[in-house]
Amino acid sequence: MAVFIFALDAPKTRVEVKLHTGSKVVNIMRCFAGVFFLLFAQVAFAVHCQTEDRVWRDMRAETLIIYTDVKLDAENSRVTMKSAVPTVCRHNFPVTFPLSYREWIVSTSDTFNQAPKFSAFSSGMIVGGNEYPWPLGPGRYLAEGSRSGPNYFFWLGMYLKLSSSPGLNIKIDAGDVIGNFHFFKLYNFTHASYAPFSMYVQIRARNSLDTTPPVPAECAINDNRPVNVDFGSVDPAAIGISASTSLARKTVGVKFVCDRALQSARLKLVATPSIFSAEGFVSGKPDIAIAMIRKSDDAIILPSSGLSYYVYLISGETTEEYTFSLFRKRGTFPPAGPFAGSGTLVVEFP
The missing domain is CATH 2.60.40.1090 (Fimbrial-type adhesion domain)
Structure with missing residues (x-):
């Protein structure tokens, strides 16, 4: 924590305070120099991200929930979930560190886990324009931010491969949790206030999709x-x-x-x-x-x-x-x- 103290010289001021104690009046006179302290504190940095609701969320403390558009491809072999807008993250690099100009979002050993409801299907994660089939190992650099711009953008989504389970239909309801992401946030410098931390994202369905053939009316x-x-x-x-x-x-x-x-x-x-x-x-x-x-x-x-x-x-x-x-x-x-x-x-x- 960095503390800055500003002092303002002022002429001596006379202050009279009267205290009433019973019937006796006591006069207290004090002189003091007028000094004002203004404290600025900078807390440990926490990256903030937002999605279409445009609410900045502290990724150290909250899970970022992304609602995605669920679409079935023309061959009925794959379902893709993509957000309507990119995820936006922002940084606040300390000016006291000249090398503090870069940060990354990196994969972990359990970066991607699909919801149990959809465990029968092969799946993958979409970050930006890249696709990463499950399982994805740790240490993959998925997104990067730098001092050249206050915000950086990337698209997040998922896909499920119906072709991995022939004859099996899928039913996705609006609001369903499709999967969860777990990332590490890393920096190109070392400082106690900027230690790597875990960041969590949850992918949900905005709309419904059911590939089950309709049951004939009876x-x-x-x-x-x-x-x-x-x-x-x-x-x-x-x-x-x-x-x-x-x-x-x-x-x-x-x-x-x-x-x-x-x-x-x-x-x-x-x-x-x-x-x-x-x-x-x-x-x-x-x-x-x-x-x-x-x-x-x-x-x-x-x-x-x-x-x-x-x-x-x-x-x-x-x-x-x-x-x-x-x-x-x-x-x-x-x-x-x-x-x-x-x-x-x-x-x-x-």
């Missing part, structure tokens, strides 16, 4: 059970010539349970269309067809037409009512006897 219709529509005994006179006006009909509820993230799906009816009407599918009797009608809007779900119909979901679920209507070919009268029809409901996603 829906269960009617809890994966057949939708049985039992018309029971049908009066032939109730079977009309139009699906919309026929009185021979049965309404059932159909439940859809899909991925919770889905807000809508599209429904198709796969069935053999009737020969005499595209509105219905075959029933086993050539002159009788079965139509599927959505009750909420009377929309006819046309069989095997290529058309699809929206199903609106709330948290991935809904129950819709459908009316199945029997109708006949114009000019015919349905014969007695059992009949049956079948089709397949298919759910598609927008």
